[in-house]
Amino acid sequence: MSWTDERIDTLKKMWDKGLTATQIAEELGGVSRNAVIGKAHRLGLQSRPSPVKQNEAKAAAALVALTAAAAATPEPAPVPEEAAPPAPPPAPKPAPAPAPVVEAEPAPQDAPVAAAPAPALGPRPASDGPVLRSVGPGGFVRQNPGDQAPPSTPAPPRRLVPAKPSEAIAGKTSLLDLNDRICKWPLGHPGEPDFHFCGDKVNPGFPYCVAHCGHAYQAQLPRRDRRPAPPLPFGGAARR
C-alpha cells in the first residue's frame, strides 16, 4: 500500500483526533502501526503524549510551572502533579524576569511554548514586583491567592475534557475499536444506530471469537454426516 493523498489525510485526521497508531493502521489497512508512526513523523505531525516521553514533557511542564508560580502556590490543586525537585519557594520578590528556580541546565531553547504568563494582566498588588502566575492545564492563567477576581478572562471550566467523540453506543465495539485480537463479527447492520462488533477476544489465528468462528467456519464433515445436501455454490437459494 502506498501513501495516497486520501490515506495521508485520514492519517492526519485520526492522528489529530488522538487515535492511537494501531487504530489508525487498522483503519487504513495494509500498513503497520510502525508505518503509521513513521509516516506521521515524516509528515511533521507533532508528537502526542507518548508513554516514553511523558516524563520528559512533564518535567519540562513542571519546570515552567515552577518558574511561573511565584510566592506561595495556591493550596488547592497546584499545577504540577509531581515535581521531582522539591521546588524551593523562590524569594517573594525576585528581580524582574525571574530565572528558573531549578539551577540545573539553563535549558536554552528547549521549552519554547509553555504559555508565558502575560505580564501586567490584572491589577498589581501593593508591592510592585512582577505578578507571577501559574498556568492551568489548558494554558489558562490561574488565579493568584490574593486576587479577588479572575486574572483576565473568567476562570475556565473546572476541567477541560478532551472532546470525547463517543459513539452513540457506549461500551459497544465500534469500527475504530477493532484490532487483530478482537472479534470482528458484526452485530446489526452498517448504518443502523447500534451497529457494532462482537468485540470478544479472538480465537487465536482467526478474526472472530470462538463462538463466531463456529458461525464463520463450518467443519468439513464426512459426507454421510452432513445434514443437508451440499449447497450449490451459486445460483442456489440462499440458505440460512
Place this chain on the structure above:
DNA sequence: CCCTGATTCGC
C-alpha cells in the same frame, strides 16, 4: 505480558 509512541537504519 500487554499496550503505547520514538527512533534507528537498511532498503
Place this chain on the structure above:
DNA sequence: GCGAATCAGG
C-alpha cells in the same frame, strides 16, 4: 520516503 526492528515507559 518507507517501515521493520528496536527501544523504553506505563
